[in-house]
Amino acid sequence: MTLLNLLEEQLPASALSVALMGLAVISLLQYIHSTPEAQRRLGRRKYLTLGAQAVFTYLPSAAYGYMWGGMTGFLAGSVLLLLPPRPAWALYGAIGAEMFAGSLLSGYTWEQSLYFCLTPVLCGLVVYGLSLLSQVIRELHDTRSELARMAVAQERLRFARDLHDLLGYSLSSITLKSELIRRLIPTQPQQAVEEVAEVLTISRQSLADVRTVASGYREMSLEQEIASARSVLTAAEVDVRAEVTLHPVSSEVDTVLATVLREAVTNVLRHSRADRCVITVARADHGRVRLSVVNDGADPAHRDASLDSGSGLGNLAARLQAVGGRLTFHHTDSCTFRLEAEAPAEHTGTAATRTEEFAT
Structure with missing residues (x-):
């Protein structure tokens, strides 16, 4: 103008x-x-x-x-x-x-x-x-653009974390049971056949878990993981004591606690010479649920010989933080390792208490 x-x-x-x-x-x-x-x-x-x-x-x-x-x-x-x-x-x-x-x-x-x-x-x-x-x-x-890059990075992290949590446990279980089968074949072939059936079950479950990781949806049960932990630790000649007080919790919290237990059992197998393991699930203060896994034989110098020793504890801490929980762990002077996970339970109800004691 x-x-x-x-x-x-x-x-x-x-x-x-x-x-x-x-x-x-x-x-x-x-x-x-x-x-x-x-x-x-x-x-x-x-x-x-x-x-x-x-x-x-x-x-x-x-x-x-x-x-x-x-x-x-x-x-x-x-x-x-x-x-x-x-x-x-x-x-x-x-x-x-x-x-x-x-x-x-x-x-x-x-x-x-x-x-x-x-x-x-x-x-x-x-x-x-x-x-x-x-x-x-x-x-x-x-x-x-930044949100897209962050979404891709988060998805990669989720995929890597889920694969670590799932396959680390499953492969350790398959390895232990395969070693047990090799020892049983000459003297107890019938029991070896039973162990082979369990290995097949674990393998099929691992394949199903990998598929759920790829689809982005995976739900686990703490009660089922306790039974699986008993079987795997028993095969590794570890005395297991489970003191479980089950409470209704949300499916997300149940999945996280089941993942914690799975990784804890994997660490017992890979990073210790454990003879005894105690698994405890109980109600904590303020409507929270606490899971603890205590095992002996936790020699800090004993590590898995594989090139990648894993990053499971970091993954677990991130998972618990996402649901408002926390993870603590420490060694004691008596070569005992204690891992505790605490998370809020979204539902309340009558608790079913049971104590299970197993010995090899």
Whole structure:
């Protein structure tokens, strides 16, 4: 509009050239001020660029008059974009008031002066709003990209964690039972056949578990895991005592506690020379459920010989934290390892208590 006003006045070529140069400088400065993250990139230089825009806004107005008045709207928008809110809005109001007062002093009526005031004021709001909209859209796209990357990373972590928790236990069970079968074949072939059947059951269950991991849905039962732990530890010639007080809990908590027990049994098999293991499930304070696994033979120097010793305890801590629980574990002086998991139970009900004692 300023350019059309200048062309309509049929100014001399020299005056028009100077005006066009001024418009080009203001356009460049406005582009710099309206770009996303201008505050961060400009730093303290923003005061220099704002000063330059103010000079090219007010100095030519002495020669071109009302034709140049629209440029104050872009200066008002830049002030709102670059300065802190309080001084920005104060200067914004001052620019509008200056346009109104200047027009009155120049002999225009108050209606014309009001028009000359409202035009740059509205222009400044449009410049400010569109510039912010551009920044918000860019931040939205960046956020969506970051959320997509985080979702992929979380899914990879979930898949790796579930495979570790499932296959570590299953493969350890298959290995132990296979060793037991090899010892039984010469002297007790019938029992060896029974153990082979259990190995097949574990293998089929492992395959089903892997499929559920791939589908993203897996539900486990603490009660079933206790029975499985008894079978596997017994095959490893570990005396097992289970003191279990079962309470109704949510399926999610039940799955997490079952996972904790599975990993605890895997650690007993892989990282200790245990002769005895005690599994306890009981009600804790404030409507919480506590699972503890205590085993002897926990020599800190004894580690699994495989290249990857696993990251099960870290996985368990993350799982329990997700349901509002916590994981604690420590060694004692008597080479005993204690692992405790505590999580909230979402339901209450009559507890069924039972004590099971097993010995090889």
